[in-house]
Amino acid sequence: xxxxxxxxxxxxxxxxxxxxxxxxxxxxxxxxxxxxxxxxxxxxxxxxxxxxxxxxxxxxxxxxxxxxxxxxxxxxxxxxxxxxxxxxxxxxxxxxxxxxxxxxxxxxxxxxxxxxxxxxxxxxxxxxxxxxxxxxxxxxxxxxxxxxxxxxxxxxxxxxxxxxxxxxxxxxxxxxxxxxxxxxxxxxxxxxxxxxxxxxxxxxxxxxxxxxxxxxxxxxxxxxxxxxxxxxxxxxxxxxxxx
Amino acid sequence: xxxxxxxxxxxxxxxxxxxxxxxxxxxxxxxxxxxxxxxxxxxxxxxxxxxxxxxxxxxxxxxxxxxxxxxxxxxxxxxxxxxxxxxxxxxxxxxxxxxxxxxxxxxxxxxxxxxxxxxxxxxxxxxxxxxxxxxxxxxxxxxx
Numbered sequence: 001x002x003x004x005x006x007x008x009x010x011x012x013x014x015x016x017x018x019x020x021x022x023x024x025x026x027x028x029x030x031x032x033x034x035x036x037x038x039x040x041x042x043x044x045x046x047x048x049x050x051x052x053x054x055x056x057x058x059x060x061x062x063x064x065x066x067x068x069x070x071x072x073x074x075x076x077x078x079x080x081x082x083x084x085x086x087x088x089x090x091x092x093x094x095x096x097x098x099x100x101x102x103x104x105x106x107x108x109x110x111x112x113x114x115x116x117x118x119x120x121x122x123x124x125x126x127x128x129x130x131x132x133x134x135x136x137x138x139x140x141x142x143x144x145x146x147x148x149x150x151x152x153x154x155x156x157x158x159x160x161x162x163x164x165x166x167x168x169x170x171x172x173x174x175x176x177x178x179x180x181x182x183x184x185x186x187x188x189x190x191x192x193x194x195x196x197x198x199x200x201x202x203x204x205x206x207x208x209x210x211x212x213x214x215x216x217x218x219x220x221x222x223x224x225x226x227x228x229x230x231x232x233x234x235x236x237x238x239x240x241x242x243x
Numbered sequence: 244x245x246x247x248x249x250x251x252x253x254x255x256x257x258x259x260x261x262x263x264x265x266x267x268x269x270x271x272x273x274x275x276x277x278x279x280x281x282x283x284x285x286x287x288x289x290x291x292x293x294x295x296x297x298x299x300x301x302x303x304x305x306x307x308x309x310x311x312x313x314x315x316x317x318x319x320x321x322x323x324x325x326x327x328x329x330x331x332x333x334x335x336x337x338x339x340x341x342x343x344x345x346x347x348x349x350x351x352x353x354x355x356x357x358x359x360x361x362x363x364x365x366x367x368x369x370x371x372x373x374x375x376x377x378x379x380x381x382x383x384x385x386x387x
Binding site for chain 2: 042187228
């Protein structure tokens, strides 16, 4: 493999390029001299137990946390308002206004982004079995999770960052979210990075898996290659690594 | 085409897609010249990453099992040797799995061959008659 940007047939810079990234919270180390290169056109799972640095890593890529050391580049650019135009970041938990209806939320969030597609948003609302007049404060946890994915996928972002998109959600919502991810994923033009502490049914959606432990990468490989080499599922491998 | 797959999460998914398609051809459910679902439809149907389907199709194209005609889709290759190749490939993999399994149990090559030969003979020999209605002679024997 040639270095990033050296291959003349593919002048596109890597979707994510991280070198020596460290982040500390008081005395706790969230990320420790982490290197990660994601070429693009893949669905990458960042795996690890709670507190392994997954959320901090996604925030650093989204430009929402200032590194203590090292560098993050998104399509060759440091995270900035400019990169937010092609990066969709969906944090864990609710950051939405409970007094708005679902429809108002779509209008409100959509207003921030050039690449927002109203027709796509409406189609996703139908596919996800949600109602535009439903108030956000009255949505179940699973419905909120579905709404969060709509907010990411109604844009045509090159890079989608999903923090624990399935945590604590009912099985039907999980299934719908995975279905939507597969249906809307734009292949070689799009990169999805999702974090999860429980790989379960996501495992057949992931191209590549990055295992984090105490802020460091312990495994980084193609998911099918890992199954072949280790003769175990990604879920099984997680049990081994984090026992 | 109905392609059902119960994934074994411990094996590469792209390999399981290739296997399922090859078996469909070997069984005649999928014929040379038949169109296979697009990568996107196949990914949605199997609920897997589209890149994984792409990897499976690419390997099958490389091996001459599938061919993609620009703009019209992907088809099972129309050539006389196709079925033979696929059956050979499936048989080859069955046999390698068999050998690996017996090696893991500590069988040597000669023991393996002997076991295979005796098993083939056993399966060829006529079924034991016990389940069939007994002949008069046998009934007499039983009574003795």
